[in-house]
Every structure is written in structure tokens, then in C-alpha cells.
Amino acid sequence: MKIPFNKPYLTGKEVDYIQEAVVSGKISGDGIFTQKCHGFFEERYRFKKTLLTTSCTDALEMTAILCDIKPGDEVIAPSYTFVSTVNAFVLRGAKIVFVDSGKSCPNIDASQIEELVTPKTKAIIPVHYAGIACEMDEILDIARRHNLFVIEDAAQAIDSFYKGEPLGSLGHFGTFSFHETKNIISGEGGMLAINDEDYISRAEIIREKGTNRTAFFRGEVDKYGWVDIGSSFLPSEIISAFLFAQAESLDYIQEKRKRLWALYYELLSPLEKAGYFDLPKIPPYATNNAHMLYIVCNNSNDREGLIKYLMKNDILAVFHYQSLHQSTYYSNLHDGRKLLNSDRYTECLVRLPLYYELNEDNIIFITSVINDFYNNSDVKW
Numbered sequence: 569m570k571i572p573f574n575k576p577y578l579t580g581k582e583v584d585y586i587q588e589a590v591v592s593g594k595i596s597g598d599g600i601f602t603q604k605c606h607g608f609f610e611e612r613y614r615f616k617k618t619l620l621t622t623s624c625t626d627a628l629e630m631t632a633i634l635c636d637i638k639p640g641d642e643v644i645a646p647s648y649t650f651v652s653t654v655n656a657f658v659l660r661g662a663k664i665v666f667v668d669s670g671k672s673c674p675n676i677d678a679s680q681i682e683e684l685v686t687p688k689t690k691a692i693i694p695v696h697y698a699g700i701a702c703e704m705d706e707i708l709d710i711a712r713r714h715n716l717f718v719i720e721d722a723a724q725a726i727d728s729f730y731k732g733e734p735l736g737s738l739g740h741f742g743t744f745s746f747h748e749t750k751n752i753i754s755g756e757g758g759m760l761a762i763n764d765e766d767y768i769s770r771a772e773i774i775r776e777k778g779t780n781r782t783a784f785f786r787g788e789v790d791k792y793g794w795v796d797i798g799s800s801f802l803p804s805e806i807i808s809a810f811l812f813a814q815a816e817s818l819d820y821i822q823e824k825r826k827r828l829w830a831l832y833y834e835l836l837s838p839l840e841k842a843g844y845f846d847l848p849k850i851p852p853y854a855t856n857n858a859h860m861l862y863i864v865c866n867n868s869n870d871r872e873g874l875i876k877y878l879m880k881n882d883i884l885a886v887f888h889y890q891s892l893h894q895s896t897y898y899s900n901l902h903d904g905r906k907l908l909n910s911d912r913y914t915e916c917l918v919r920l921p922l923y924y925e926l927n928e929d930n931i932i933f934i935t936s937v938i939n940d941f942y943n944n945s946d947v948k949w
């Protein structure tokens with residue numbers, strides 16, 4: 569039996585809702601299902617305003633426009649993240665000032681941010697890796713004192729919290745992903761959460777190709793036209809219908825994922841105690857949304873051997889980001905500071921299969937294979 573790394577879960581309602589959207593005759597954006605999704609997320613997480621987008625990448629690109637990022641502006645972000653976190657700002661001419669990850673957590677090391685702020689700095693982009701909150705009080709305090717935007721890349725962080733506050737609701741903006749690898753999905757898909765109401769109407773315009781069509785449909789203007797820059801960032805009703813089925817099932821999806829995550833943690837803890845690797849640490853201010861179960865191996869040889877040994881047993885485990893300051897595109901543009909924790913996660917972090925349809929026997933099997941790898945001297949690697 570093969571255990572994939574991820575398997576998109578369908579609740580069963582997706583096709584019904586898509587059919588409903590198709591039969592209604594309205595399948596372009598901002599129809600009934602988009603409104604239902606907006607209402608769902610605004611009510612549940614107290615976001616001032618949400619706008620569905622076609623991806624988290626698009627939501628990030630919208631924030632770069634909303635922050636008026638111009639060539640020469642500086643944006644502070646972790647190096648250990650997905651390309652889109654910073655590419656959105658590079659598209660507008662920003663220089664990225666990369667910050668190292670923490671020693672015990674891949675999130676941005678908040679204690680290193682302030683010394684990197686210059687008069688050109690415009691924004692800080694904390695990424696809540698694995699859905700575990702960054703140190704938001706510290707980050708928001710720096711931003712307030714230096715008058716910077718905070719954009720939370722909450723792509724992995726749906727239904728996770730910082731001191732009781734939903735992730736994505738703390739900065740000026742929060743961006744979410746519903747890519748098929750996330751906790752709730754729509755194939756491709758995303759959402760922008762806007763927490764400062766001053767930016768709502770411009771966000772609507774940017775999302776609608778730079779036009780005030782959204783205000784027109786609400787009857788606020790009598791014709792619509794080109795009023796700003798923008799692009800086509802809104803998803804069709806087919807995607808929103810799919811997503812609404814997932815949103816309605818969020819509670820039971822989360823409950824199952826958390827149960828699987830806890831079982832992994834329990835079965836892997838003895839190996840961590842024996843010093844073979846590190847498990848994720850959930851700080852007291854953060855919650856776990858069970859987006860990901862990662863382990864940090866002691867070195868890259870261990871990781872390579874472990875991934876191969878799991879593969880031999882038909883289990884697909886995968887590494888994650890390559891430090892962006894070392895990337896082909898950005899290494900020549902980076903200022904040369906060493907970011908050693910980011911490089912360590914690049915070389916040593918491995919993600920284990922975690923998806924709704926995984927069962928407890930699968931996890932008992934996966935963890936026994938890992939145990940074998942470390943404790944059975946017959947395993948040659």
C-alpha cells in the first residue's frame with residue numbers, strides 16, 4: 569500500500585454546489601457562493617473584510633499594490649518561505665531584506681527585525697509556518713513604531729490563533745491559500761483579509777482590473793470605469809462553490825487533522841527524546857491547526873536517508889523550502905548576510921504525510937518505519 573504525501577479531500581458537497589452555481593446561470597466572480605464564503609470567513613474570524621482571490625499569490629500581489637510598494641522600497645521577510653511571499657513585492661520593484669528563522673522554529677526571528685529597518689522599509693511579512701503563529705506582539709510593535717505595514721502570509725494558517733486572535737486578523741492584511749495541499753481547498757484559490765477598513769474600497773478596485781465595478785453592482789455609482797491599477801484577482805463561482813463546501817466542513821476536517829497530528833507527535837516523541845530529531849514546538853501564545861507534521865533531522869545525511877527509507881516502504885515524505893536568499897534568482901541581490909537557521913531547515917526539515925483520509929494505522933506504520941530507520945542496525949543508509 570502506497571502512502572502519498574497529500575491527498576485532496578472532498579466533502580461530497582462540492583459537485584452539488586458547483587451544479588447549483590452552473591444552473592443559476594452565474595458562474596463568473598462575486599456571485600452567491602463567493603458572498604457565502606466571504607460571510608463565513610468574516611463571521612468566523614472577525615476579519616473586517618474578506619475578498620476571495622484565485623490564489624494566495626494573488627492576494628499577496630494585491631497587498632503589494634495596496635501598500636503602494638515602489639522601486640527601491642524595502643520589505644522584510646523570512647528567507648525560509650514560499651517564493652510568492654516575496655515575489656509579489658519584487659514585482660513592484662521592492663528590495664527584499666531577508667531575516668533568518670528562529671532556532672527552534674522556522675518562523676521569522678522577530679528579535680532580528682528591528683535592526684534591519686531603514687528609512688526605505690515599507691512592510692514586514694511574517695509567515696506563519698505550519699500554521700504556527702509568529703511572535704506578533706513584537707512584530708506589530710516594531711511596525712507601529714516605524715510606521716510599517718504588516719502583511720501576514722497566513723497561507724497555511726486557516727483556523728489558527730495567536731493569543732486567541734485568528735491569524736490573518738492581526739496585521740493590516742492577511743493572505744490565505746486554498747491550494748489543494750492546504751487544510752481546506754478549492755484546487756487553486758486564496759483569500760485576502762483586510763483588517764484596516766481604509767483599504768477596503770481600493771482592494772475591491774484592484775481585484776476588479778482597476779475598475780469600480782464592485783461599487784457599481786452595489787448601486788453606489790451609476791456607471792463603472794477605470795479608476796486605478798489592478799488585475800483580475802477574483803475567482804469564478806465554480807471555485808467559490810467548491811470552497812464553500814469545504815468551509816462548511818472545516819470543523820470536522822480540523823478535528824480529524826488534529827487527532828492525526830497528536831498521534832504522530834505521541835509516537836515520535838520517544839525518538840525525539842533519544843536525540844534523533846526535533847519535533848515542532850508550539851509556543852504558549854500559539855495554537856496548532858495541524859497543517860503540517862514536520863521533523864527537523866540532525867543533519868542532511870539523516871534526512872536524505874530517512875526520505876529514501878520511507879520511500880522504500882512506499883511512504884512519500886518530502887523536504888520543503890530552499891532558502892530564498894540562496895535562490896538562483898535572488899542570491900546576487902541578497903546583501904550577503906548569513907542566515908544559518910534558514911539554511912538548516914532547508915537541509916534538515918522533512919514533512920510527513922498528513923491528510924484527512926490518512927488513518928491511525930497508517931500513522932502507526934509510518935512511525936514504526938521511522939523507528940526502524942533510527943533503531944534497527946540492519947537498516948543500511
Ligand SMILES: *Cc1c(COP(=O)(O)O)cnc(C)c1O
Pocket residue numbers: 622623624625626649650652653695721723724744745746747756757758
Ligand atoms: C501555499 C503557500 C503560498 C502560495 O499559495 P497559492 O495559493 O498557491 O498561491 C504562499 N505562501 C505560503 C507560506 C504557502 O504555504
